[in-house]
Amino acid sequence: RDNELLQCREIEKQKLIEYEQCEATKRSTCATKQQQCTDQREAARIKCAAADAASKIQTAKLCLPEECDFKENPTCGSADVEREADGWLAEVRSKMEAYQKLAEECRTMTSEASSTCADAEAYCAGDHCEGQRSASDQQRASCAQSYDSALLAKCDFGRAAQTKCADLSAVHALIAKIKDSNRQDALSEPDRVAEFAAVQRLLCLLQALHDEGDLSQEATAACAAKTPYPNTFDYFDERIAELTAADSISCNEKSFSFSGYEWDTGLTSAAFVKRSASPAFSVAMASPAFAFCSDEMAAAVDLQTTNGDMVKSPQNQWGPYATCPEGFEVLGLGRIDILGGAANQNVNDFECNDNGCRAWCHNTECNVAARCGKASNLKLVNGNVVNHQQVNHWSEYSTCPSGFIPIGLARIDLHGGSSDDNVNDFQCNELGCRAWCESTTCSVTVRCAQATNLDVTVGTFGTSGPDQWSDKMPCPEGYVALGMARLDLHSHGEAANINDLECTDDGCRAWCHHSNCGLRSMCGKTFHKVPAPTSC
Numbered sequence: 001r002d003n004e005l006l007q008c009r010e011i012e013k014q015k016l017i018e019y020e021q022c023e024a025t026k027r028s029t030c031a032t033k034q035q036q037c038t039d040q041r042e043a044a045r046i047k048c049a050a051a052d053a054a055s056k057i058q059t060a061k062l063c064l065p066e067e068c069d070f071k072e073n074p075t076c077g078s079a080d081v082e083r084e085a086d087g088w089l090a091e092v093r094s095k096m097e098a099y100q101k102l103a104e105e106c107r108t109m110t111s112e113a114s115s116t117c118a119d120a121e122a123y124c125a126g127d128h129c130e131g132q133r134s135a136s137d138q139q140r141a142s143c144a145q146s147y148d149s150a151l152l153a154k155c156d157f158g159r160a161a162q163t164k165c166a167d168l169s170a171v172h173a174l175i176a177k178i179k180d181s182n183r184q185d186a187l188s189e190p191d192r193v194a195e196f197a198a199v200q201r202l203l204c205l206l207q208a209l210h211d212e213g214d215l216s217q218e219a220t221a222a223c224a225a226k227t228p229y230p231n232t233f234d235y236f237d238e239r240i241a242e243l244t245a246a247d248s249i250s251c252n253e254k255s256f257s258f259s260g261y262e263w264d265t266g267l268t269s270a271a272f273v274k275r276s277a278s279p280a281f282s283v284a285m286a287s288p289a290f291a292f293c294s295d296e297m298a299a300a301v302d303l304q305t306t307n308g309d310m311v312k313s314p315q316n317q318w319g320p321y322a323t324c325p326e327g328f329e330v331l332g333l334g335r336i337d338i339l340g341g342a343a344n345q346n347v348n349d350f351e352c353n354d355n356g357c358r359a360w361c362h363n364t365e366c367n368v369a370a371r372c373g374k375a376s377n378l379k380l381v382n383g384n385v386v387n388h389q390q391v392n393h394w395s396e397y398s399t400c401p402s403g404f405i406p407i408g409l410a411r412i413d414l415h416g417g418s419s420d421d422n423v424n425d426f427q428c429n430e431l432g433c434r435a436w437c438e439s440t441t442c443s444v445t446v447r448c449a450q451a452t453n454l455d456v457t458v459g460t461f462g463t464s465g466p467d468q469w470s471d472k473m474p475c476p477e478g479y480v481a482l483g484m485a486r487l488d489l490h491s492h493g494e495a496a497n498i499n500d501l502e503c504t505d506d507g508c509r510a511w512c513h514h515s516n517c518g519l520r521s522m523c524g525k526t527f528h529k530v531p532a533p534t535s536c
Contacts, residue, residue, distance in 0.1 A: 001150040002259040006274075008143040009263040013272040015136040020269055022129035023431075033120035034393070040113035047109050051102035057095050124394055125425065125436065125488075130461070133429070137457045141476050144455055151292060154258060158281065158289020165251035165283045193229045255280050256290075267405065267430045303454070303526045305480050305505055307334035308370040313359045315366075318349075321356030324372035329380050332408040332447045332483035333357055334371035335502040340364035343495040343514065344419030351411040352447060353382060363419065371408075371483050371503055375526050376452035382410040383432060383446035391441060392424075397432035400448035405456045406432050408483030408522045410447035416440030422497045425488040428522055429458055438492060447483075451526065458485045459507065459521035466491075466515050469500075472507030475523030480505045485522035491515035 174187075181190035204223030209215055255278040262277035279290045306328060313319020324330055332352050336359055338345055345364035350357065357370040381404060388395035400406050408428050412435050414421045425436035426444075433446040449456070457476060464470030475481055481503045487510055489496045496515035502508065508521040 001146070001153040005143065005146045005150040006259050006261055006263065008139070008146045009265065009272065009274075012136070012139045012143045012265075013263075013269050015132070015139045016272070017269045019129055019132040019136040022132045026128045030120070030124040030394075033116070033123055037113065037117035037120045040109065040116050044106065044109035044113045047102065048106040051099060051106045054095065054099040054102050057092065121392065127461075133458075137476075140455075140457060154279075154290060155288075155293040157256075158293060161249055161251075161281070162283060162285050162289050164249070166285055168251055196229050251283055253281055253283075303373060303375040303451070303480065303524060304328075305331070305371065305373045305482070307504065308356070308372050310335065310367045310369045312339075313361055313366050313368055315361055315364050318360050319358050319366070319368060321358045322368045322370045323356040324370050328372035328374050329378055330354060330356055331371045331373045331380070331449070332410065333501065333503070334369040334483075335367065335500075336369075336498075337367040337500045337502075338364050338497075338513075339366055341499065341513070343497075346419070346422045346497040348417065348421070349411070349413045351413075353410065354380065362417070362421075373482070373524075375454065378449065378451040378454075379404075380450075381448050383448050385411075386434070386444045387441075388435070388437065388444065389441050392436070392438055394425075394436050395434045395442070395444050397434045398444045398446040399432040400446060404448035404450045405454060406430065406446050406522075407449045407456055407524060408447050408485065409433050409445070411443070411445040412437075413443045414440050415442055420493060422489075423487075424492060424496070425486075426484075427486045427488075428483075429485065430456075449482075449524075453526045454524060455479075455526070456482070456522065456524045459523045461486070461518060461520040463516060463518045464510065464512060466512055466517075469511050470509045470517070470519060472504070472509045473519055473521045474507045475521055479523035479525045481507050481521040482524045483522050484508045484510070485520045486518065487512075488518040489515045490517060 177187045178189045181188055201223050205215060205220065208219040208223060212219060257278040260276060260278070261274055264273040264275065265271060279292065282289060306325065308322055308324045308328075311320050311322045322334075330352055333350065334357075336347060336350060338347065338361060340363070342363070344362075346362050347359055347366065348362040349360040350368070351359075352370065357368055359366055359368045381401060383398045383400045383404075383406070386396050386398045406428055409426060410433075412423055412426060414423070414437060416439065418439070420438070421440040422438050423435055423442070424438040427434055428446065433444055435442060435444045457479065459473050459475040459479070459481070462471060462473050473481075483503050484501060485508075487498060487501065489498070489512060491514065495513070497513045498510060498517075499513040500511035502510075503521065508519065510517060510519050
């Protein structure tokens with residue numbers, strides 16, 4: 001099982017590398033396309049500015065005589081006037097042709113820039129690494145199961161080894177009792193030999209007395225040397241040989257190497273490090289055979305999730321915090337429901353922290369509920385705030401502190417306040433969370449978790465039609481939904497927005513207003529625990 005896990009981790013690392021390379025290629029290509037968009041827009045702007053400048057010309061003044069005496073000057077300088085007018089018309093015609101050329105180039109370059117920018121926007125918004133991410137997630141889930149199996153097998157081996165060593169210790173203890181003398185019980189072999197010899201001498205003497213009618217010195221001496229102990233006792237030599245066979249263990253081991261290696265893992269391929277490992281072994285039945293079979297792990301609490309009570313938030317201001325039941329911590333949004341249905345209504349800001357979740361809903365009231373959880377050693381924090389200053393583009397990822405795992409959004413704040421400002425797309429994965437905010441800049445914050453044996457992944461991606469509930473996007477077997485991992489509106493503009501969002505244990509769903517949308521759940525679980533060994 002341990003070798004199977006090692007091979008599984010090798011493949012898991014390679015799948016993760018392939019996904020990271022795909023994402024890196026996508027980011028590089030996206031940056032190149034966005035730069036091409038920027039460059040072409042700037043070139044078109046310069047060309048159009050030149051066309052605007054060329055569209056305006058100074059009207060030349062013709063030098064005409066103030067008065068004319070046809071008696072003295074029959075043509076009144078008409079030839080000079082005609083030449084001057086022809087020159088002016090030629091200059092106007094030349095400038096007009098230059099303007100028309102610049103205007104045509106302006107239109108062409110503007111159209112080309114728009115096409116390039118649309119292509120860049122579509123490419124950057126696209127999910128080009130779905131296959132690699134899915135393969136990586138599937139391999140990670142497979143290795144999680146393999147890890148559970150290997151851990152259970154090693155702990156089973158440890159318990160069996162402790163039992164075997166306890167048996168060997170009991171054999172040695174019994175042998176010691178058998179070899180001991182003056183025990184006053186039936187175990188002592190020396191006592192048994194002495195008693196046998198005494199009985200044999202007594203029987204011999206009684207026989208001699210019966211035969212001879214007297215006990216001579218010769219008969220007494222003969223009886224003293226009579227009949228040795230008939231058995232040669234092996235003191236369980238065969239059982240000891242069985243328990244300490246060459247293909248078994250000696251019970252003097254301080255550690256076991258199993259495959260000889262373990263993998264350190266993490267959210268990035270750089271965290272995957274294969275290292276030598278020989279876990280320490282405790283032979284005592286009263287303690288775990290190995291540290292990873294400890295009572296603390298056996299008593300660990302599996303991840304439990306629920307939603308808190310719904311609270312109503314007034315329009316155009318912060319509402320109260322929606323909180324979690326006692327004993328539960330805030331994972332993120334469990335639900336946010338816009339109570340109106342107009343195109344100019346949306347969620348301008350929402351925030352989840354240790355206090356709960358709250359919202360600022362634009363031109364409408366809304367209901368808010370927190371997604372809540374508890375698990376062994378659960379700690380929750382918010383990641384760094386990413387202030388995104390580019391409209392209609394992906395933000396950078398908001399990331400988690402070292403040792404914490406992204407579990408969903410903690411906050412998206414639209415900096416604008418108009419009706420056509422909205423969150424057109426957001427995405428959370430192992431890198432963190434990012435957003436595509438339409439018609440406004442925005443800030444993004446990821447919610448992060450740390451817990452004993454916590455594993456987080458994304459669920460199945462699905463799509464939904466406009467103005468209806470989507471199906472709940474399921475999680476892999478054994479996982480529960482922690483929150484929404486992605487919600488992508490396929491349309492743009494004021495009318496398209498997120499009207500309702502809800503997450504429960506079996507998945508997340510959404511009601512997308514006047515737009516098709518794509519969505520997936522962020523999913524989590526804690527590994528199944530291995531029972532600690534108990535003494536016999």
